[in-house]
Amino acid sequence: MRALGLLSATPAFAAVPELPPGSGTGKSVVILGAGIAGLTAGHELLKAGYGVTILEARDRIGGRVWSIRGGTRVEQEGRADQLCTFDQGLYMNAGAARLPTEHRGIFHYAREFKVPLEVMVNVNRSAAVDAGREIVPQRRAVNDMRGHIAELLAKSIDRGALDAELTATDKERLRSYLTDWGALRGDGSYRGSDRSGFARVPGGYADAGQELDPLTLEELMDHGTWGVPALFEETFDQQAPMFQPVGGMDRIAYAIYESLSDHVRLNTPVTGVRNASDGVTVMLESGAPVTADYCLCTLPGNYVARLDTDFSTTKKAALGNLFYAPSAKVAWQAPRFWEEQGIYGGLAWTEEPNTLVWYPSGDWNSPTGILMGAYSYDDRPAAVAFTHMTHAERFAISRDVIERIHPGKGALLARPLTVAWNETRFSGGVGCVWTDEQRQTAYPELCRPEGRTFFAGEHLSYVPFWQEGAILSGFEALKLLRARTAADRLAA
Amino acid sequence: MRALGLLSATPAFAAVPELPPGSGTGKSVVILGAGIAGLTAGHELLKAGYGVTILEARDRIGGRVWSIRGGTRVEQEGRADQLCTFDQGLYMNAGAARLPTEHRGIFHYAREFKVPLEVMVNVNRSAAVDAGREIVPQRRAVNDMRGHIAELLAKSIDRGALDAELTATDKERLRSYLTDWGALRGDGSYRGSDRSGFARVPGGYADAGQELDPLTLEELMDHGTWGVPALFEETFDQQAPMFQPVGGMDRIAYAIYESLSDHVRLNTPVTGVRNASDGVTVMLESGAPVTADYCLCTLPGNYVARLDTDFSTTKKAALGNLFYAPSAKVAWQAPRFWEEQGIYGGLAWTEEPNTLVWYPSGDWNSPTGILMGAYSYDDRPAAVAFTHMTHAERFAISRDVIERIHPGKGALLARPLTVAWNETRFSGGVGCVWTDEQRQTAYPELCRPEGRTFFAGEHLSYVPFWQEGAILSGFEALKLLRARTAADRLAA
Numbered sequence: 001m002r003a004l005g006l007l008s009a010t011p012a013f014a015a016v017p018e019l020p021p022g023s024g025t026g027k028s029v030v031i032l033g034a035g036i037a038g039l040t041a042g043h044e045l046l047k048a049g050y051g052v053t054i055l056e057a058r059d060r061i062g063g064r065v066w067s068i069r070g071g072t073r074v075e076q077e078g079r080a081d082q083l084c085t086f087d088q089g090l091y092m093n094a095g096a097a098r099l100p101t102e103h104r105g106i107f108h109y110a111r112e113f114k115v116p117l118e119v120m121v122n123v124n125r126s127a128a129v130d131a132g133r134e135i136v137p138q139r140r141a142v143n144d145m146r147g148h149i150a151e152l153l154a155k156s157i158d159r160g161a162l163d164a165e166l167t168a169t170d171k172e173r174l175r176s177y178l179t180d181w182g183a184l185r186g187d188g189s190y191r192g193s194d195r196s197g198f199a200r201v202p203g204g205y206a207d208a209g210q211e212l213d214p215l216t217l218e219e220l221m222d223h224g225t226w227g228v229p230a231l232f233e234e235t236f237d238q239q240a241p242m243f244q245p246v247g248g249m250d251r252i253a254y255a256i257y258e259s260l261s262d263h264v265r266l267n268t269p270v271t272g273v274r275n276a277s278d279g280v281t282v283m284l285e286s287g288a289p290v291t292a293d294y295c296l297c298t299l300p301g302n303y304v305a306r307l308d309t310d311f312s313t314t315k316k317a318a319l320g321n322l323f324y325a326p327s328a329k330v331a332w333q334a335p336r337f338w339e340e341q342g343i344y345g346g347l348a349w350t351e352e353p354n355t356l357v358w359y360p361s362g363d364w365n366s367p368t369g370i371l372m373g374a375y376s377y378d379d380r381p382a383a384v385a386f387t388h389m390t391h392a393e394r395f396a397i398s399r400d401v402i403e404r405i406h407p408g409k410g411a412l413l414a415r416p417l418t419v420a421w422n423e424t425r426f427s428g429g430v431g432c433v434w435t436d437e438q439r440q441t442a443y444p445e446l447c448r449p450e451g452r453t454f455f456a457g458e459h460l461s462y463v464p465f466w467q468e469g470a471i472l473s474g475f476e477a478l479k480l481l482r483a484r485t486a487a488d489r490l491a492a
Numbered sequence: 493m494r495a496l497g498l499l500s501a502t503p504a505f506a507a508v509p510e511l512p513p514g515s516g517t518g519k520s521v522v523i524l525g526a527g528i529a530g531l532t533a534g535h536e537l538l539k540a541g542y543g544v545t546i547l548e549a550r551d552r553i554g555g556r557v558w559s560i561r562g563g564t565r566v567e568q569e570g571r572a573d574q575l576c577t578f579d580q581g582l583y584m585n586a587g588a589a590r591l592p593t594e595h596r597g598i599f600h601y602a603r604e605f606k607v608p609l610e611v612m613v614n615v616n617r618s619a620a621v622d623a624g625r626e627i628v629p630q631r632r633a634v635n636d637m638r639g640h641i642a643e644l645l646a647k648s649i650d651r652g653a654l655d656a657e658l659t660a661t662d663k664e665r666l667r668s669y670l671t672d673w674g675a676l677r678g679d680g681s682y683r684g685s686d687r688s689g690f691a692r693v694p695g696g697y698a699d700a701g702q703e704l705d706p707l708t709l710e711e712l713m714d715h716g717t718w719g720v721p722a723l724f725e726e727t728f729d730q731q732a733p734m735f736q737p738v739g740g741m742d743r744i745a746y747a748i749y750e751s752l753s754d755h756v757r758l759n760t761p762v763t764g765v766r767n768a769s770d771g772v773t774v775m776l777e778s779g780a781p782v783t784a785d786y787c788l789c790t791l792p793g794n795y796v797a798r799l800d801t802d803f804s805t806t807k808k809a810a811l812g813n814l815f816y817a818p819s820a821k822v823a824w825q826a827p828r829f830w831e832e833q834g835i836y837g838g839l840a841w842t843e844e845p846n847t848l849v850w851y852p853s854g855d856w857n858s859p860t861g862i863l864m865g866a867y868s869y870d871d872r873p874a875a876v877a878f879t880h881m882t883h884a885e886r887f888a889i890s891r892d893v894i895e896r897i898h899p900g901k902g903a904l905l906a907r908p909l910t911v912a913w914n915e916t917r918f919s920g921g922v923g924c925v926w927t928d929e930q931r932q933t934a935y936p937e938l939c940r941p942e943g944r945t946f947f948a949g950e951h952l953s954y955v956p957f958w959q960e961g962a963i964l965s966g967f968e969a970l971k972l973l974r975a976r977t978a979a980d981r982l983a984a
Contacts, residue, residue, distance in 0.1 A: 161653030202954030
């Protein structure tokens with residue numbers, strides 16, 4: 001098997017840094033933030049014998065891993081509070097909501113803490129792509145486009161346009177491939193395929209079904225939104241299969257939390273950090289400062305920027321220009337009308353500001369579910385605008401799109417809830433967006449320890465926005481902490 | 493919304509034929525076969541008040557829906573019996589194993605009988621495509637091929653090869669689409685993409701990961717197998733998401749069976765059918781014949797052909813040349829080494845005679861699972877040959893392929909089991925393959941009732957091989973039976 005085979009392309013999990021048992025005995029670490037970075041690092045440090053204290057500003061752990069259930073009060077800066085009134089067993093993943101199987105770190109912890117997983121349907125060929133008055137199921141948009149591309153390339157080959165690139169044999173092989181791949185007819189034309197669905201599906205006896213005319217290339221290109229599913233599902237981090245913990249994305253974070261809750265202080269916002277030669281002092285919004293031999297700061301960079309610290313001017317400068325993306329979700333409780341219509345999970349895409357409609361995975365065919373009616377994120381001006389709209393405006397747009405995709409069903413949407421990370425205290429955005437220039441300058445500076453303070457979080461990784469990035473940056477911090485501890489012991 | 497929108501392409505479920513309550517009172521139907529066609533039709537007839545008797549040759553219901561568990565003796569014609577020794581909770585779906593969401597009939601019964609469903613992962617971008625010494629993860633095969641196609645088409649456009657088809661505006665729009673869709677560089681070239689994965693995945697701090705060189709077009713075309721995943725997953729009946737009942741595909745059939753088991757006679761092979769003006773007599777291998785007002789025959793056509801009947805010569809001629817495809821599966825019990833390697837469900841494809849390796853969906857991260865090490869079906873000569881090999885030969889080929897994809901793991905495969913439908917009594921093949929010519933001649937003849945005997949089964953549908961075809965052909969039979977019952981009442 002050659003070097004570029006399966007094994008090298010699904011490389012072994014970059015394992016948890018080995019912290020020998022007892023290696024931390026007598027040493028203490030104060031961890032800032034009980035998100036997934038702080039919890040996983042805390043777990044590893046405890047196993048190595050360190051004294052661990054985790055300071056968490058909120059009354060819950062998880063950070064941007066937040067599964068909201070009935071009874072939760074949702075506070076958003078500058079908005080009236082919302083009270084979640086979902087029925088028992090239902091939840092909205094306001095933040096993280098997907099686990100790609102290539103994210104081996106988060107799967108490692110799900111396995112270690114025996115958190116039940118289930119498939120999160122990320123691709124549904126039956127779900128809609130909505131371009132205003134034009135709504136088609138994704139199988140049509142994806143497969144008709146493929147057919148047209150195959151036809152055009154076959155024609156180009158036949159016309160000799162690629163004779164410089166392709167030998168006669170290659171031309172023949174590629175033509176044959178395109179015929180299968182694009183569902184072309186014998187004459188090389190694309191005139192529709194059952195991959196795009198049917199006007200009437202085939203049935204019993206004489207019912208051979210009724211074919212659909214293909215969408216034309218012009219129609220497909222008129223609606224940029226129709227191209228979205230073919231791209232989205234091929235993004236490395238969005239490829240099938242995707243998973244979720246049964247019962248809410250926060251189940252992994254909470255499983256870790258339950259194992260070390262004695263070490264976590266909730267409702268304890270941090271206001272400052274002081275490094276000294278023999279330890280770190282962390283100042284709190286209220287109460288006595290906390291001291292430890294080391295500090296692991298997993299707070300978002302934009303939050304660290306506002307702390308009162310004695311960090312270097314280089315560090316402070318690097319913290320100065322971080323951009324945390326706005327994002328907003330809208331969730332509805334509703335009877336599962338979409339499943340009655342044959343839509344089981346997946347995403348519908350729209351060009352409206354709410355960006356998508358996300359059908360719940362799990363508890364299939366149960367009476368009620370939480371329908372995500374918006375996940376608008378910093379990629380289009382309309383989506384950014386959505387994150388700054390009033391709650392009523394967000395709800396209205398979301399309901400309108402769902403009504404258009406599922407006529408007559410908009411009235412069934414109830415108990416709406418909306419969360420924008422740009423309006424959520426202690427987060428101030430859904431994730432850190434690095435420019436290429438910042439990756440060369442501010443980023444390496446922020447990865448560097450500051451005295452006895454080490455840093456982790458999704459923003460300090462090349463897997464930004466994901467729990468995986470938080471975990472893997474934590475692994476790098478653990479390696480530095482291990483080395484520093486060993487060095488301190490030698491020097492003592 | 494225009495007529496070709498979402499609603500028309502995901503048409504309302506062709507509902508169960510309305511059989512008014514009491515419309516069958518005083519009338520009896522003998523149903524031949526307790527597969528999914530016989531069970532669903534029996535359920536509807538009972539609701540309408542008919543007297544129902546279902547005759548089943550085997551000691552189990554389900555027909556080609558067969559989930560084999562520990563303790564089951566597997567009989568194959570011309571082979572030594574096998575005893576399944578899987579651990580409790582494990583099963584092999586020897587026959588039907590997938591539920592596409594567009595199969596609204598089978599979903600209807602899963603819902604009516606409250607059978608819990610879970611996602612069956614049919615596409616896994618991390619799973620392998622095996623072309624002998626060359627093994628790549630599917631994300632590489634699929635995305636590198638897309639990249640090359642996009643590059644070649646972009647070049648063709650730039651060279652004016654498609655000026656007859658595309659306006660200047662269309663050329664510009666399509667070039668832009670291809671850039672996104674194929675992950676092309678600014679100069680229009682495809683030089684790899686993270687969609688195809690990484691040599692080393694990105695991590696924390698400075699670890700930006702390591703890119704992979706793309707597979708060349710020549711390499712991709714050398715291995716026809718590498719094209720399989722891009723085609724398979726777009727087949728209408730194989731499109732995401734796919735489902736399965738929790739605990740085995742037979743759970744739907746058994747849920748229906750439990751509601752009408754008093755009406756089912758197991759171990760009762762049928763040997764003949766006689767139509768008379770006032771009823772039908774069904775002869776049995778042993779015991780007194782069964783009489784009823786009507787008969788619904790859901791047996792495979794090749795089995796009906798061997799019955800002693802008074803059917804017309806036309807019918808008998810039509811039954812004479814049916815082809816039921818051979819197929820064989822191999823299943824292993826094993827610790828879930830594939831999940832430790834990040835493979836959660838899905839299919840790996842091979843050019844070897846076993847065709848595929850199919851990872852189990854559900855019970856994720858549990859210690860043990862059933863790995864399907866072959867599903868070889870009548871599409872390639874090597875696959876057909878597989879269905880006629882000795883059991884030892886099938887096991888050896890399957891183990892070799894799994895060892896090649898997962899080096900060092902072949903030795904973990906235990907308790908093998910193999911089922912070939914061509915060697916399974918009362919089935920004689922996995923499904924009926926119709927030629928285009930037969931669809932015009934034998935097929936409509938076999939859909940036609942014979943006296944008071946009506947017919948159903950996957951073979952009498954345009955959804956052949958699937959439970960859906962069995963159900964929808966049953967719906968057509970029910971319509972005929974309803975009309976015939978009404979006519980008989982008027983005539984009485």
